[in-house]
Amino acid sequence: MDKNRVYVFDTTLRDGEQVPGCQLTTVEKIIVAKKLEALGVDIIEAGFPISSPGDFQSVVEISKAVTEPVICALTRANTTDIDAAAEALRFAKRKRIHTGIGSSDIHIKHKFNSTREQIVERAVAAVKYARKFTDDVEFFAEDAGRADNAFLAQMIEAVIAAGATTVNIPDTNGYCLPDQYGAKIKYLVDHVSNIDKAIISVHCHNDLGLATANTIAGVMNGARQVECTINGIGERAGNTSLEEVAMILKTHHGLGYHTNINAKGIYDISTLVEKMMRMPVQANKAIVGRNAFAHSSGIHQDGVLKHRENYEILNPEDVGINSNSIILTARSGRHALKHHLERLGYKMDKINLDEVYQRFLEMADNKKEISDADLQQLMGDGDDKNYGDKAIKVTLLQVVCGDPLRPMATVKLRINGEDREASAAGNGPVNATINAIHAIIKDDIELDEFSIQAMHGGSEDVSKVNMRVKHNGQSFYGFGYSTDIVNASVHAYVDALNKIY
Ligand SMILES: CC(=O)SCCNC(=O)CCNC(=O)[C@H](O)C(C)(C)COP(=O)(O)OP(=O)(O)OC[C@H]1O[C@@H](n2cnc3c(N)ncnc32)[C@H](O)[C@@H]1OP(=O)(O)O
Numbered sequence: 001m002d003k004n005r006v007y008v009f010d011t012t013l014r015d016g017e018q019v020p021g022c023q024l025t026t027v028e029k030i031i032v033a034k035k036l037e038a039l040g041v042d043i044i045e046a047g048f049p050i051s052s053p054g055d056f057q058s059v060v061e062i063s064k065a066v067t068e069p070v071i072c073a074l075t076r077a078n079t080t081d082i083d084a085a086a087e088a089l090r091f092a093k094r095k096r097i098h099t100g101i102g103s104s105d106i107h108i109k110h111k112f113n114s115t116r117e118q119i120v121e122r123a124v125a126a127v128k129y130a131r132k133f134t135d136d137v138e139f140f141a142e143d144a145g146r147a148d149n150a151f152l153a154q155m156i157e158a159v160i161a162a163g164a165t166t167v168n169i170p171d172t173n174g175y176c177l178p179d180q181y182g183a184k185i186k187y188l189v190d191h192v193s194n195i196d197k198a199i200i201s202v203h204c205h206n207d208l209g210l211a212t213a214n215t216i217a218g219v220m221n222g223a224r225q226v227e228c229t230i231n232g233i234g235e236r237a238g239n240t241s242l243e244e245v246a247m248i249l250k251t252h253h254g255l256g257y258h259t260n261i262n263a264k265g266i267y268d269i270s271t272l273v274e275k276m277m278r279m280p281v282q283a284n285k286a287i288v289g290r291n292a293f294a295h296s297s298g299i300h301q302d303g304v305l306k307h308r309e310n311y312e313i314l315n316p317e318d319v320g321i322n323s324n325s326i327i328l329t330a331r332s333g334r335h336a337l338k339h340h341l342e343r344l345g346y347k348m349d350k351i352n353l354d355e356v357y358q359r360f361l362e363m364a365d366n367k368k369e370i371s372d373a374d375l376q377q378l379m380g381d382g383d384d385k386n387y388g389d390k391a392i393k394v395t396l397l398q399v400v401c402g403d404p405l406r407p408m409a410t411v412k413l414r415i416n417g418e419d420r421e422a423s424a425a426g427n428g429p430v431n432a433t434i435n436a437i438h439a440i441i442k443d444d445i446e447l448d449e450f451s452i453q454a455m456h457g458g459s460e461d462v463s464k465v466n467m468r469v470k471h472n473g474q475s476f477y478g479f480g481y482s483t484d485i486v487n488a489s490v491h492a493y494v495d496a497l498n499k500i501y
């Protein structure tokens with residue numbers, strides 16, 4: 001057995017789904033479960049079958065749809081819940097029943113009105129009963145974070161003797177400090193005589209913002225299963241976030257631990273869960289937040305452009321983020337501005353950077369973020385005067401459209417002093433216009449991105465059109481503006497053509 005292998009147990013579909021507003025349909029749960037499988041999680045907690053017929057059915061369907069990870073179902077420490085879990089898991093290739101009961105004195109007294117001795121008896125009985133259905137039984141000692149360590153060790157020893165193969169030590173209320181939690185795990189390693197017969201699992205909540213730190217402390221003290229959710233969703237302040245733990249263990253590879261997580265799939269599943277559960281990821285969330293790899297101040301931007309690792313300990317591409325991390329704001333410097341101008345295809349030897357920078361600052365003082373379209377406007381794009389006599393110019397544009405008319409466009413272009421005209425139909429006026437331009441240009445150009453935006457709002461407004469076209473595998477950007485959206489579009493397209501030719 002590999003002693004440094006850390007098993008990832010995902011509970012997005014159980015603890016994550018308990019959150020108000022995050023409920024998913026069975027079909028949505030199957031989509032998430034398939035993504036978790038592709039991500040490489042070892043165990044998927046698919047639900048709590050006794051809680052509702054819908055949750056029961058989801059566990060049934062996930063068990064059928066997902067074959068690689070172990071499928072786990074949660075129960076309380078009673079036979080009815082365990083029967084329901086066993087029934088829901090009947091199609092699972094590899095199944096786990098996760099049963100348990102409170103372990104802190106506060107739960108024992110105020111939830112169960114019971115005694116330590118009776119609770120251990122119930123725990124042992126539940127594990128033995130669950131073992132009738134599967135060899136893979138996990139026991140959770142709820143509120144272990146606040147439980148007395150000596151009693152916890154006694155309880156854990158008893159459930160392992162009864163057949164538990166994984167023992168989960170949850171910090172249910174997110175109470176512990178990392179040192180305390182790490183010491184608790186170490187205490188169990190040192191005081192539970194049969195601990196080598198089970199894997200210790202850590203399940204931490206984030207009430208004090210310590211879920212990830214506690215999970216790592218648990219691993220460093222002997223736990224080899226981590227219970228997490230995508231984006232850290234879960235009861236109250238959430239659970240340990242899977243992406244944080246996976247990337248901590250990967251980044252600090254010197255610790256020697258490893259998981260089966262395919263980190264490149266992290267961003268994809270994060271956005272899927274965010275959308276499906278309608279639970280927005282905060283912008284500054286580690287690893288997957290919108291700003292996690294966004295550099296906005298000049299000194300940082302300059303540093304990143306010179307050498308990414310000056311300000312990035314992770315490569316965004318390693319978690320599947322493929323975006324430009326240099327955000328232009330009034331705090332940006334010339335290096336960042338130059339970087340974006342070059343990216344948009346401007347030739348820096350033809351530009352007075354100091355002069356453009358001053359105009360950029362004036363614009364940036366009035367706007368939070370400067371977009372590509374803003375930069376293009378700043379550079380006077382969409383104005384064919386920029387390209388001198390050789391520019392392709394639009395000398396005529398006529399468009400007919402309506403309902404039920406078929407959109408038709410006639411375009412005349414002046415190319416090297418010669419006028420050339422063509423007409424074409426399309427599925428809309430812009431498409432018809434671009435088809436007419438293609439009929440003149442006859443080159444392999446593909447419209448890759450098209451966005452249209454009002455400058456200020458209102459029907460009398462000027463529209464800004466941004467286009468990205470592909471030619472010979474290279475991208476070119478075009479920008480146009482006009483009160484007429486078709487005119488703005490044709491100018492954006494011709495602007496891109498002028499950059500190509
Ligand atoms: C820490 C966690 O995240 S645990 C998982 C939390 N998830 C959920 O609760 C899932 C959604 N829950 C439900 O659908 C419902 O609460 C059900 C179906 C589980 C239970 O519903 P009900 O039978 O109506 O009970 P209710 O929820 O009101 O109370 C919980 C009962 O379970 C008991 N209980 C709680 N935890 C456990 C446990 N681990 N083992 C045994 N009994 C338990 C409580 O003591 C209480 O019993 P009581 O009625 O004898 O006092």
Ligand SMILES: CC(C)C(=O)C(=O)O
Binds near residue numbers: 074143173203205
């Ligand atoms: C059911 C258990 C593992 C739990 O969710 C908790 O204690 O937080």
